[in-house]
Amino acid sequence: MKTIFERHNIKETPARNSILSVLKEAKNPLNYDQIREKMDIEMDKATFYRNIAKFEELGMVHKFEADDRKWYFELSTSVHAHFICDTCHKIICVDVTIGDVEGEVKSIVLKGTCKGCKR
Amino acid sequence: MKTIFERHNIKETPARNSILSVLKEAKNPLNYDQIREKMDIEMDKATFYRNIAKFEELGMVHKFEADDRKWYFELSTSVHAHFICDTCHKIICVDVTIGDVEGEVKSIVLKGTCKGCKR
DNA sequence: CTCCTTGTGCAACTAAGTCGCATTGATAAA
DNA sequence: TTTATCAATGCGACTTAGTTGCACAAGGAG
Numbered sequence: 541m542k543t544i545f546e547r548h549n550i551k552e553t554p555a556r557n558s559i560l561s562v563l564k565e566a567k568n569p570l571n572y573d574q575i576r577e578k579m580d581i582e583m584d585k586a587t588f589y590r591n592i593a594k595f596e597e598l599g600m601v602h603k604f605e606a607d608d609r610k611w612y613f614e615l616s617t618s619v620h621a622h623f624i625c626d627t628c629h630k631i632i633c634v635d636v637t638i639g640d641v642e643g644e645v646k647s648i649v650l651k652g653t654c655k656g657c658k659r
Numbered sequence: 660m661k662t663i664f665e666r667h668n669i670k671e672t673p674a675r676n677s678i679l680s681v682l683k684e685a686k687n688p689l690n691y692d693q694i695r696e697k698m699d700i701e702m703d704k705a706t707f708y709r710n711i712a713k714f715e716e717l718g719m720v721h722k723f724e725a726d727d728r729k730w731y732f733e734l735s736t737s738v739h740a741h742f743i744c745d746t747c748h749k750i751i752c753v754d755v756t757i758g759d760v761e762g763e764v765k766s767i768v769l770k771g772t773c774k775g776c777k778r
Numbered sequence: 779c780t781c782c783t784t785g786t787g788c789a790a791c792t793a794a795g796t797c798g799c800a801t802t803g804a805t806a807a808a
Numbered sequence: 809t810t811t812a813t814c815a816a817t818g819c820g821a822c823t824t825a826g827t828t829g830c831a832c833a834a835g836g837a838g
Contacts, residue, residue, distance in 0.1 A: 550784095586826090586827075587787070611826080621757075639757075642773065644772045645769050646772070651767075657762075674817075
């Protein structure tokens with residue numbers, strides 16, 4: 541059984557292990573600060589961003605911008621939507637079905653007021 | 660017949676007229692640079708952003724982030740989706756129907772590869 | 779061991795957007 | 809008409825997430 545690193549032909553390093561293990565445990569997409577807080581080791585932000593860029597390039601990680609000028613990262617899975625609440629700013633993964641669209645959809649971001657804040 | 664400015668209780672100024680008239684003619688959401696190019700007058704970016712913030716606050720304009728760390732603006736209309744192409748970076752307004760979502764959706768952003776780039 | 783590639787840390791940089799402040803301009807009161 | 813008031817504008821400094829250049833470290837190949 542090849543490791544995820546072997547499968548993608550990149551070296552296994554503590555930094556990469558740490559980033560990936562945080563993403564593996566995450567229920568929702570996380571930004572740099574959130575990931576850093578959860579990581580067991582410290583690393584320079586350049587190291588973080590370079591590794592996440594590599595992961596993305598290899599298709600291991602998917603990123604998108606919320607409405608706070610920050611990138612949010614998650615492990616690549618099947619295409620699903622993210623609901624970003626205007627009020628509490630939480631990001632929630634949701635399943636939606638989308639009607640006909642011209643092109644191949646890879647990411648879906650919905651914004652609005654979540655159930656909890658709406659009430 | 661009240662002007663749009665009277666209706667929202669704000670002063671009509673050349674800057675505001677210029678911004679709004681660009682947005683009125685736009686087929687798709689535009690960012691600051693795109694709007695500036697199309698405006699008939701010049702104004703400081705602070706003026707632009709403050710006015711657009713006011714428009715947004717009054718519900719006249721809707722803004723969202725694409726994946727390029729820029730805000731895109733359009734006149735508020737019914738909720739519809741924006742498709743952002745990974746390849747050509749064009750932003751296209753599309754009608755979609757989305758299934759059940761927990762909360763009130765105000766904005767929908769789809770990313771992927773558009774029909775033109777996909778082929 | 780030496781070469782060479784790849785990963786990391788540090789510090790400087792980038793750029794969209796924001797903010798403080800002085801000035802302008804229009805409206806309202808005197 | 810003059811004066812007071814308040815919003816709109818311009819300018820320049822600032823903020824901040826993310827990026828880049830460069831020197832150094834690590835680690836495998838020959």
